[in-house]
Amino acid sequence: MKRRINRTITYIMAVFVLFFTAVSLLSGENVVSPRKTIRIGIIENAGSVNISCEGGFSVRDEKNNREMKLDSRKVYLVSARAGGIGINNKILGGSIRIYSLNDKNRLRVNGRKYRGDLRIALKRGKKLTVINKLGLEEYLYGVLPREISPEWPVEAMKTQAVVSRTYAARNMGKHNSKGYDLSATVFCQVYGGLQCEDERSNKAVDATEGEVIYYKGELISAVFHSTCGGFTEKSSNVWETNSSPGYLKCVRCPYCRKSPRYSWKKTIKKETIRKKLNKSGYKVGRIHKIKVAGRASFSKRAININVYHDAGKLSIPSNKFRIAVGADIVKSTMVKLKNYPDEIKYVGRGWGHGVGLCQWGAKGMAERGYKYLKIIRKYFPGTKINK
Ligand SMILES: [Zn+2]
Numbered sequence: 001m002k003r004r005i006n007r008t009i010t011y012i013m014a015v016f017v018l019f020f021t022a023v024s025l026l027s028g029e030n031v032v033s034p035r036k037t038i039r040i041g042i043i044e045n046a047g048s049v050n051i052s053c054e055g056g057f058s059v060r061d062e063k064n065n066r067e068m069k070l071d072s073r074k075v076y077l078v079s080a081r082a083g084g085i086g087i088n089n090k091i092l093g094g095s096i097r098i099y100s101l102n103d104k105n106r107l108r109v110n111g112r113k114y115r116g117d118l119r120i121a122l123k124r125g126k127k128l129t130v131i132n133k134l135g136l137e138e139y140l141y142g143v144l145p146r147e148i149s150p151e152w153p154v155e156a157m158k159t160q161a162v163v164s165r166t167y168a169a170r171n172m173g174k175h176n177s178k179g180y181d182l183s184a185t186v187f188c189q190v191y192g193g194l195q196c197e198d199e200r201s202n203k204a205v206d207a208t209e210g211e212v213i214y215y216k217g218e219l220i221s222a223v224f225h226s227t228c229g230g231f232t233e234k235s236s237n238v239w240e241t242n243s244s245p246g247y248l249k250c251v252r253c254p255y256c257r258k259s260p261r262y263s264w265k266k267t268i269k270k271e272t273i274r275k276k277l278n279k280s281g282y283k284v285g286r287i288h289k290i291k292v293a294g295r296a297s298f299s300k301r302a303i304n305i306n307v308y309h310d311a312g313k314l315s316i317p318s319n320k321f322r323i324a325v326g327a328d329i330v331k332s333t334m335v336k337l338k339n340y341p342d343e344i345k346y347v348g349r350g351w352g353h354g355v356g357l358c359q360w361g362a363k364g365m366a367e368r369g370y371k372y373l374k375i376i377r378k379y380f381p382g383t384k385i386n387k
Pocket residue numbers: 227228229230231253254255256358360361
């Protein structure tokens with residue numbers, strides 16, 4: 001009996017699959033395409049959050065599948081409580097879904113508007129994680145204005161749209177263990193929800209809908225940074241891997257000169273550097289001097305940094321050094337160092353790790369009339385763009 005039911009279910013499913021495949025073939029859609037929805041961790045470790053909606057909305061307790069209508073005129077305090085998630089004075093299970101009853105009415109989290117719906121989960125019995133689930137293209141609407149200025153030329157925005165889409169598609173499930181795909185921070189891609197959307201950048205997303213970058217049939221690792229400073233970098237020189245994929249190599253970039261971070265200077269106290277290194281787990285005593293050890297060909301980026309201190313010598317990959325001291329202080333590894341008694345003077349070029357797309361370079365190319373496909377293939381040589 002059971003087997004017969006299973007067989008029937010399999011049969012019904014097969015009919016469905018055939019039907020939808022036929023429909024999508026007829027409509028000219030790609031049958032095999034990256035997943036169309038994405039889960040973004042927008043808030044983590046919160047004690048409580050305020051939730052409201054522009055119209056009628058609902059909460060579903062995922063424990064017993066019970067649903068409760070919510071009032072559009074109210075702001076609800078959703079909080080971590082002993083034994084579950086509190087919504088005003090009601091206690092629900094450890095995982096709830098909140099959604100708008102009409103797609104036109106948007107949800108608000110702490111006053112910020114978001115597309116799609118929300119999942120709120122109780123972590124370790126005392127903190128809340130808020131996850132925004134929405135369409136991949138809608139997600140990109142909320143990424144673009146955070147990653148580049150919506151005032152930039154259209155072709156630069158289209159470039160960023162394709163690169164950010166590829167990044168998201170390739171990194172789907174990166175934070176599965178936390179219940180979402182990507183975070184909304186610089187560690188993934190910065191995402192600001194509907195609140196930060198701009199008409200111009202939304203158009204750039206629409207104009208490139210579904211387009212992603214491939215290399216030898218695989219989605220690429222679509223990394224990007226603000227300003228390369230003249231040359232992008234081979235990924236192995238930055239992330240200490242044994243080899244670099246063919247599309248992440250050193251590319252000459254004469255296009256980012258207008259970036260305010262094309263060249264910079266910074267003086268940092270040795271004591272500050274010592275404290276920052278210690279905080280990141282590198283045990284160093286009083287610093288005597290800091291020297292570059294090994295430079296990349298072409299770009300001359302520092303590969304390693306030697307820190308001579310009271311208790312010996314610390315040799316550290318320069319990108320790790322940069323992040324430990326502060327990526328907004330030591331802006332890149334394309335640096336020259338000068339040692340003074342108490343401080344180090346940095347003379348540098350560019351901002352960011354320098355691998356993959358140079359955003360200011362893309363802007364410069366767009367201003368010179370290059371189209372986005374050309375720009376992408378400049379910074380990711382040998383790649384193809386497909387839907
Ligand atoms: Zn550049």
